[in-house]
Amino acid sequence: MxxxxxxxxxxxxxxxxxxxxxxxxxxxxxxxxxxxxxxxxxxxxxxxxxxxxYYPTRCERQILAAHADGIARHTHARTLIELGSGYSTKTRLLLEALTGLETFVPMDVSPSALTDAAVRITAEYPGLTVHNIVGDITRHLKFLPSGGDRLIAFLGGTIGNFDPAERAAFFADVRAVLGEGEHLLLGTDLVKSPxxxxxxxxxxxxxxxxxxxxxxxxxxxxxxxxxxxxxxxxxxxxxxxxxxxxxxxxxxxxxxxxxxxxxxxxxxxxxxxxxxxxxxKFRREGVRAELAEAGFELDHWWTDPAGMFAVSLSRAI
Structure with missing residues (x-):
């Protein structure tokens, strides 16, 4: 670790x-x-x-449980990078599915949360290399490790805390880090009744x-x-x-x-x-357009059965 x-x-x-x-x-x-x-x-x-x-966490977990195997098949990721990882509670659904995974890179501002999560994950997945990065996702993406068929996960609907200009800058930074054909897994809460x-x-x-x-x-x-x-x-x-x-x-x-x-x-x-x-809160076409502007192609869009929340998988092009 x-x-x-x-x-x-x-x-x-x-x-x-x-x-x-x-x-x-x-x-x-x-x-x-x-x-x-x-x-x-x-x-x-x-x-x-x-x-x-508070439905977002339940809905996102439901989507990941249903589609983690599909995410693994589509990405063949050997490195999983989780931005704003916190305690990495939902990450285990991906870790279980990504059978070819070699390295897990959680990034967060809290070293204590990273360390606590890494201790548990290392114990559960002894063959997995865990590389913790203490950093700000709006400033330190350039320090993410290169190579390894990477999948960047940004879950929880946290992208909604950014205004449109901040989102554009963030997506551009993520695209600058990824090589062509690597992937971004994004959680977005959807527009619905107040x-x-x-x-x-x-x-x-x-x-x-x-x-x-x-x-x-x-x-x-x-x-x-x-x-x-x-x-x-x-x-x-x-x-x-x-x-x-x-x-x-x-x-x-x-x-x-x-x-x-x-x-x-x-x-x-x-x-x-x-x-x-x-x-x-987001709509599918809006997410597609914002990702396309940054150099991503939206390949997959999954929602929970009630259509409350979405997880999308996009490919750097």
């Missing part, structure tokens, strides 16, 4: 300071969703994936609300901020124009927040909302 680090604690801290400075001085205010995922945030997200309202979408991001038990407010705990701990997380309400809404869910935090009173480590103060009006995440 190897560990390759391209994102150390100092760089993470610099990135956090820059993001918070930019986001809290913008109008309207915003914070990027990657800062949800400290240890507590990761635990909360794992709870979210098991909630009755009556289904909104509860998936605003569950009755309040777990998503706690997850959303957790970003404020991260800023308090990491940057000496004095947010009162209890003074912010969780908001999830459907933006029909952009076809995405927005998560926001709404101030329940006027307040001034100080972020000591960067010498910043931010004033919030009563009722002011700060965006913390977008989660774009």
């Amino acid at each position: 190897n560990l390759e680090v391209h994102l150390d604690a100092d760089e993470l801290a610099r990135t956090l300071r820059a993001d918070v400075t930019t986001g809290l001085t913008a109008s309207p205010k915003w914070l990027p969703p990657k800062w949800f995922y400290d240890e507590r945030g990761s635990e909360l997200f794992e709870q979210i994936t098991e909630l009755p309202e 009556s289904v979408l909104v509860p998936a991001y605003d569950d009755a038990a309040g777990v998503t609300a706690e997850f959303n407010r957790n970003v404020l705990h991260v800023l308090n701990r990491s940057l000496g901020a004095d947010f009162d997380p209890a003074a912010f309400e969780h908001v999830a809404l459907w933006d029909a124009e952009h076809e995405w869910i927005e998560m926001r935090l709404r101030a329940t009173r006027a307040m001034r927040v100080t972020v000591a480590d960067i010498g910043l103060t931010a004033d919030f009006a009563d009722g002011e909302e700060m965006r913390t995440e977008i989660s774009a």
Whole structure:
């Protein structure tokens, strides 16, 4: 088991300071969703994936279980690269099917999640080489290993956290890494009724609300901020124009927040909302067009029986 680090604690801290400075001085205010995922945030997200309202994880797992053998036949992958791998919980469906696999390369910003997952996977698949990469998928794809009939997997619908320009840049970066004939496996949540979408991001038990407010705990701990997380309400809404869910935090009173480590103060009006995440939803032709623009051909498109979620397999051309 190897560990390759391209994102150390100092760089993470610099990135956090820059993001918070930019986001809290913008109008309207915003914070990027990657800062949800400290240890507590990761635990909360794992709870979210098991909630009755949150269908994406179940649907994607169902698709992978039904089509993992087909993915193996189509790709003949000897190297599986998983971007934003976290604890690699769904990856085992692919590891079981990819019988010719030699190397597994999980990439994530969290070294602890990578190490925990790698220990389990190495024990379950003793002949498999596990090469962990600590890195940011928007900046460090150039460090992915070359060769080996590669299959890059980007699952969970995480591509929806990027706006259209960010998606175009990301797909171009992935295509630049892959050789002709290598593959991208992509999970995308699909456009559907807001009556289904909104509860998936605003569950009755309040777990998503706690997850959303957790970003404020991260800023308090990491940057000496004095947010009162209890003074912010969780908001999830459907933006029909952009076809995405927005998560926001709404101030329940006027307040001034100080972020000591960067010498910043931010004033919030009563009722002011700060965006913390977008989660774009997709249509097949839109996915095909975006991938084609980056140099991919969409070869396979699989959905769960209810048509809620899609996993696509595309080939670099």
